[in-house]
Amino acid sequence: MCGIVGMLDVRGKRDIDRELLSRMNETQHHRGPDEADLYLEPGVGFGHRRLSVIDIASGLQPLGNEDGSVMVCYNGEIYNFRELRTELQAAGHVFRTRCDTEVIVHAWEEWGEQCVHRFRGMFAFGLWDRRQQLMFLGRDRLGVKPLYYAHTTDGFLAFSSELKALRQLPGISRQLDPRAVEDYFAYGYIPEPRTIYDGALKLSPGHILTQRVGAPPAQPVRYWDVPFQPHASMSQGEVQHELIERLREAVRIRLVADVPLGAFLSGGVDSSAVVAMMAGLSDSPVNTCSIGFKDPNFDESDYAAQVAQQHRTAHHMEQVDPDDYGLLDTLAGLYDEPFADSSAIPTYRVCQLARQRVTVALSGDGGDENLAGYRRYRYAMAEQRVRGRIPEGLRRPLFGTLGRWYPKADWAPRVFRAKTTFEALSRDLVEGYFHGVSLMSDAMRGQLFSDRFRSGLQGYRAIEVMRGHAANAPASDPLSTLQYLDLKTYLPGDILTKVDRASMAHALEVRVPLLDHQLVEWISGLPPSLKLQGSEGKYIFKKSLEPHLPHDILYRRKMGFSVPLASWFRGPLRQRVRDSLLGPLLADSGMFNQHYLRELVEQHQSGMRDYSAPIWSLLMFEAFLRKEAHA
CATH class of the missing domain: 3.60.20.10 (Aminohydrolase, N-terminal nucleophile (Ntn) domain)
Structure with a gap:
């Protein structure tokens, strides 16, 4: 690198x-x-x-x-x-x-x-x-x-x-x-x-x-695009066999190096699959690295250890301080522009750990976009089925009204938190998906920005990014369309950016076999039903991996690589949040509605709402402005 x-x-x-x-x-x-x-x-x-x-x-x-x-x-x-x-x-x-x-x-x-x-x-x-x-x-x-x-x-x-x-x-x-x-x-x-x-x-x-x-x-x-061209008919067994062969080959060609080489191992399906293939291709134990958290709601280290033991890897694990928020300013310097994925913190730490032992590490990034692993695909497809049953002329006003009037109940059990669903059902597929993945909704951004800043946008809305990609999508079915949107936006803009900067900060090269373009092309041609079957994302991938990984690794609930922002902002970072969001830098920028910034802070810190994601995005934006002021 x-x-x-x-x-x-x-x-x-x-x-x-x-x-x-x-x-x-x-x-x-x-x-x-x-x-x-x-x-x-x-x-x-x-x-x-x-x-x-x-x-x-x-x-x-x-x-x-x-x-x-x-x-x-x-x-x-x-x-x-x-x-x-x-x-x-x-x-x-x-x-x-x-x-x-x-x-x-x-x-x-x-x-x-x-x-x-x-x-x-x-x-x-x-x-x-x-x-x-x-x-x-x-x-x-x-x-x-x-x-x-x-x-x-x-x-x-x-x-x-x-x-x-x-x-x-x-x-x-x-x-x-x-x-x-x-x-x-x-x-x-x-x-x-x-x-x-x-x-x-x-x-x-x-x-x-x-x-x-x-x-x-x-x-x-x-010069290239994901084709989403259906393959000739294959049995499920044939698909499973070819998928493993193609994955093994994508891993094999990434094992060439004149320096020490290893892998990230989170204990999730994708990284575990890569490690399983590496172990089968290597005569010596694979170097694997993972990090753990004291909070069991965020910790996957036991699963990583289980995979490491099965494949007899040389496994290294370190526990991250649950209050590892000191990297906030470091991250602002690494990414050069505002970047609000808080999992950049554990990603930075696992790269730091890996670099102590290897110069090249393989990762499992890309599996969720390729094989429909995100839960949001399941929710989006459920919403799309409802849209298909109700005429648009009735659906938009009905669910639009419900979405406007239903309270935002972050504190309530999930079954009662229907506001986002109602709002999504009033929209088409792309707009509903955009609404579901947005860090801050259109309404929230409307309140966040000052009148002057909104005027400077001249009517521009962020959904135009997804609309542009959707217009060029080669996919014809709804699930493939959403995967295509993520392959064009979330994957390069968030996931790969996060890993590149975090790894290169430690002079670590990261290789991503699940994003081998020949593998991506082939997977894109598989029927959507083999990727998301019922409520099971990555269905065919998991079935293919059953001989290689334990059942509870393949079929446990997906956790993700997250950090406890909500408690940080009510506890050890409480004053940092107030100083940054209510301080002079955001106010002097002229971009923000100061009243709404105060509302976000007060409602989150009182426990009335969970605004941890918007607050993190504002903290990172303020840190970026501070770096700019001293550049």
């Missing part, structure tokens, strides 16, 4: 400021503490921070072809690089290293923009072709590795692994994008392609960008 930066003078061949490029590069030192180098020629500059994983001796970047006319700066792993190298050598290309980076250079020479279709792995890279006078940017299909870019006001294209590097540029606007703020308080993260700044963007997963010198600023082009 690495940190990359680059600059291209789109207008000509002005010299790149070496000191600026070096400063940008060094902001990402944590991503690659082993080595660093810069490459400059008139109009072009690359910087690279290296975490050595494959070909430690000769894999230093930026790296070029034989005559230096093509240079690449790359972050990631191309798992099929050996096969590609053999093919490229047969075509006459000469290799000087054993690393996967050089494959990108020669693949570009051989196949041009189509080279990304040949790569199997996780990657983000910038490539300069001097003969064609162009810069080519590419990001992997699912967005495992990040890539930020900006067209600056003074005519440069710049890119980097993290937003903090682009912030060094004098020609980039750092005005906050109001739409990104609206998105953040709806989703808890800022979905691709926006960033918090109006002058910078993320290159979306499965996209490329080709910028020629002298041409107008280029726009990204999509």
Whole structure:
């Protein structure tokens, strides 16, 4: 894994400021503490921070072809690089290293923009072709590795692994994008392609960008999408067999490394499945890492230990302090823009633990999106069945009225907490799903923002992100449509961002076999009934894993990787909440309704409501503003 930066003078061949490029590069030192180098020629500059994983001796970047006319700066792993190298050598290309980076250079020479279709792995890279006078940017299909870019006001294209590097540029606007703020308080993260700044963007997963010198600023082009194309008919037994074979192969190709390798093991289905496959492929015990919590409502360490014992792994577990909230300001610096997933705290800690023993760790991320594991899919499908039985002309006014008038009863047993369900039933599939996953509802955000800020949004609403993806969805059934939405939003914007920053903060490379694009494509073509059957999510995955994992691992209630925010905000963080939400920084920003901020704080701390998620999002936003003020 690495940190990359680059600059291209789109207008000509002005010299790149070496000191600026070096400063940008060094902001990402944590991503690659082993080595660093810069490459400059008139109009072009690359910087690279290296975490050595494959070909430690000769894999230093930026790296070029034989005559230096093509240079690449790359972050990631191309798992099929050996096969590609053999093919490229047969075509006459000469290799000087054993690393996967050089494959990108020669693949570009051989196949041009189509080279990304040949790569199997996780990657983000910038490539300069001097003969064609162009810069080519590419990001992997699912967005495992990040890539930020900006067209600056003074005519440069710049890119980097993290937003903090682009912030060094004098020609980039750092005005906050109001739409990104609206998105953040709806989703808890800022979905691709926006960033918090109006002058910078993320290159979306499965996209490329080709910028020629002298041409107008280029726009990204999509090169891949999840197909959701049904397979030829197979028996359930055939599906189970092929699923395990494909999973085993996706794990196998991710075991190549010249450094110590292990796995995260939470005790959930996905990480346990990965560890089971690793154990079957390894002659020595697999290194596994997990963390535990004193509160049994949040602790899965016993389940992790059960899997570790079954597969005889070298297991390491540490218990996290139940009041491990000291990372709040650290997280604000890691993520560079507001990020409200509080499970970033335990994720940071498990990466810290893993790095004590390994340099590469496999994770189980992606299984819930691929195989419909989230409970919210079950609820959404139940709501969709009701929608199908009641004409829209009756359904919208009936449930809309019930949703408006039914009290929000956070304190009541679940069966009486029907307000959100009524509100969802009054909407269509996408709007209902958006409403269900939103950190703060439309009504809450309407109260949260000041009149001036709402006016600046000019009618924009965060649901437009999901509407845009739904309009392009290749899926035809409701469940696949919702999975597609998560694969485009929640997975790259939250899950993969969280893991990338937390792992790279400790110079740890994380590989995700469940997001192997060939596996994702195949799973997408399975019937929805094999993913969500009745109330059982990941149905076919669990059935396939029955010979490999205990029944109570496969079929226990999903817990998630959460922290006790509600009690923190009424106890040890009580004053921090009041100081941050009711203090001068949010007030002076002019974005927020101060009366409503006070209402959120008072009602949560009195126990009347559970506003822990909105309060956490506001704490992280205030921490971001504080970092900005001192940048």
